[in-house]
Amino acid sequence: MNIVVCVKYVPDATADRQFESDNTVDRVGVDGLLSELDEYAVEQALQIKEKAGDDTEVTAVCIGPEKAVDAVRKALQMGADKGIHVVDDAIAGSDAVATSLVLAKAVEKAGPADLIVCGMASTDAVMSVVPAMLAERLSLPQVTLASVVETQGDQVRVKRDGDTATEVIGATMPLVLSVTDQSGEARYPSFKGIMAAKKKPLETWSLSDIGVDAGDVGLSVAWTEVEDTTPRPPRTAGEIVKDEDGSGATALTEFLASKKFI
């Protein structure tokens, strides 16, 4: 079986994330890392491989700037077998439509995949649409937001919390799968894993390697345009009281009444 995991390199959520003057996300000035939510995708891919126990191969694919290769390395350290980093100046500023195009072409070139595993959302854009777009581009079914994943041969069954119901979804490979942070803690790279990763194949591809026209991606041709970004005005400091012998409840009730919540 061939499994491809899509991993994104994102600015650290706990750092001060910013925008560039052209309203694109600052991916250079802020420390980046493999999106935490994609670690769950790598973990599930590795578990499926371990369960299959045959010659299943896991390939991590990342689209992003030079530094984004760190995300691929981390996936290799966790246990992925191969890494692919698609980097090209022309990609900068791509939106989800363009990103899904590059990903689709990279996945195609990586060889026929039985399973393409994504995270539930990127921690910077948080759109949760790339897996669906990728499935559309590859003409595959999508099974998304799985909290429990089971595979048997080419059958996939997942459990997920839908918008209005808890559902069990079934589908046959090949397909695109996305997993949530409920799917099980991601492993830490072991020392052995870190050493082994250095010897694993890691390829760097440009747009021409995967047959994408530079004119179809990037900021200048984005399908959406950000006109303005504004930092949220700091919240004005509120009133804070200490509860002493029930005074807190009264003060809280007064506040809620003054705001007409009662």
Place this chain on the structure above:
Amino acid sequence: MSEVLVLIDHVDGAVRKPTYELLTIAKRLGEPSAVFIGSGAQGAEVAEKVKAYGAEKVYVVDDAQIKGYLVAPKAEALQQLAEKTSPAAILIPSTSEGKEVAGRLAIKIGSGLITDAVDVQEGGVTTQSVFAGNYTVQAKVTKGTPIITVKPNSAAPEESAGAGAVEEFSATISDAAKGAQIVASQPRKATGRPELTEAASVVAGGRGTAGNFEPIEGLADALGAAVGASRAAVDSGWIPHTFQIGQTGKTVSPQLYVAAGISGAIQHRAGMQTSKTIVAVNKDEEAPIFELVDFGVVGDLNAVLPAAADEINKRKG
């Protein structure tokens, strides 16, 4: 005026409130046409409801053949409707399914997509809240037919009579779209409380509840609020994941948000920071949640919440 397609958000024909918000927004962009993908037999009933919020047309797509399949068939139906109507925009509720339908549709019709808008102005300029609510972004779709997914509570639903003309639309659904099947489905148990993402008030509990959500529920009921939770409470198994608020849970933007026994981690903030009024009850005066509050009580939630609930219930008489 061009039509604006609005995908109706419903559960077995029961129209959910965000639909009316979307119709209200659609009026700013053109002539609202509601799209009902559901049981054909319910079409007329649904049309009556959406007509009151300005739907001029109601396309009824009978889902008998596609009900058990995820996302792709709905995207195909919308694609065919878009080709027929050349709409000025397509508005879709920002649920997880809605966003995926929008994603597939965007690729199919070659259009740009904006997700999670909290407002849409004339001309299709959207407002989004990003980076855990630390930035607001104004954006626009620049290619194709703007597809915009809109979050709940993004507009106050305005009643206005539309013609509500029902038109059956039979979409041709490919076999390829029927790849992912819903094998089993367990509808969420009704809690008797408001829906989390739609509620005007939310009371949320975290690790500080130590597993006892009674004080949270008591205050929620006194305020007519929905109940929410932090991931720590969910991971501890105290409350199902569907109640989680934050980056990997639900995003809420109510008039009133009460956080009790929640420290205020960045991932939690991501789901509640845009609430209008924020209140916290926490034992630790250094808890980061206090940086966000309009009103905070440093104290034990097990004492403060039940006493406050009592006082509120008394005032209400």
